[in-house]
Amino acid sequence: MGVDSDRTDDELLALLRRMWESRDAPPADLTERMIAAVAVDDVSREYALLTEVSEGRAAVRSEQERLTLQFSDDAISVLLHVAATESGARRVDGWCEPPLLAARLAQDAREWAAEVGDAGRFAFEDVTPGLSAVRLIVQAGGELKEFITPQFEV
Known part of the structure; x- marks a missing residue:
């Protein structure tokens, strides 16, 4: 993958994001699992x-x-x-x-x-x-x- 020096920072970051998403994609349920983990931690500390x-x-x-x-x-x-x-x-x-x-x-x-x-x-x-x-x-x-x-x- 060649990189043009004419590309903007936003374009280069978009290329990097697509490359990492194709090679090392996050689990599909990562967002839901993180929200649940934070909620459980908060509930166990504050409310039990x-x-x-x-x-x-x-x-x-x-x-x-x-x-x-x-x-x-x-x-x-x-x-x-x-x-x-x-x-x-x-x-x-x-x-x-x-x-x-x-x-x-x-x-x-x-x-x-x-x-x-x-x-x-x-x-x-x-x-x-x-x-x-x-x-x-x-x-x-x-x-x-x-x-x-x-x-x-x-």
């Missing part, structure tokens, strides 16, 4: 898998509302138990695997910090009802990892 284990409000009519949620990804598993208190606030008890270093519950601009106990246990008291997310810092595989749950109703 949400499984509603049980919801006492639907099964039992009482003053005491209860909700149990489980969140997990490939390295972290979190179990949350939400219960209404007599004052109308909520108590959120949690358990995390692997070892937990810090736990915070956030609603808009307000945050609650929890003391971390043995065996990955933590609790938030006097939480205002509303949409919430829990942010955890854990040590997994020798490195620190951040885990953020999807928003859920407290």
Whole structure:
């Protein structure tokens, strides 16, 4: 393939593109696979898998509302138990695997910090009802990892 010195940069680049496409074409599904890989990476970091284990409000009519949620990804598993208190606030008890270093519950601009106990246990008291997310810092595989749950109703 000879190259004329009269050709523009755009023409030379088009020739190179056609040559590489014919000799080393990318897989037909490359774009879809890359979009899926980026989406999965983002989902596992930000949202994880949400499984509603049980919801006492639907099964039992009482003053005491209860909700149990489980969140997990490939390295972290979190179990949350939400219960209404007599004052109308909520108590959120949690358990995390692997070892937990810090736990915070956030609603808009307000945050609650929890003391971390043995065996990955933590609790938030006097939480205002509303949409919430829990942010955890854990040590997994020798490195620190951040885990953020999807928003859920407290």
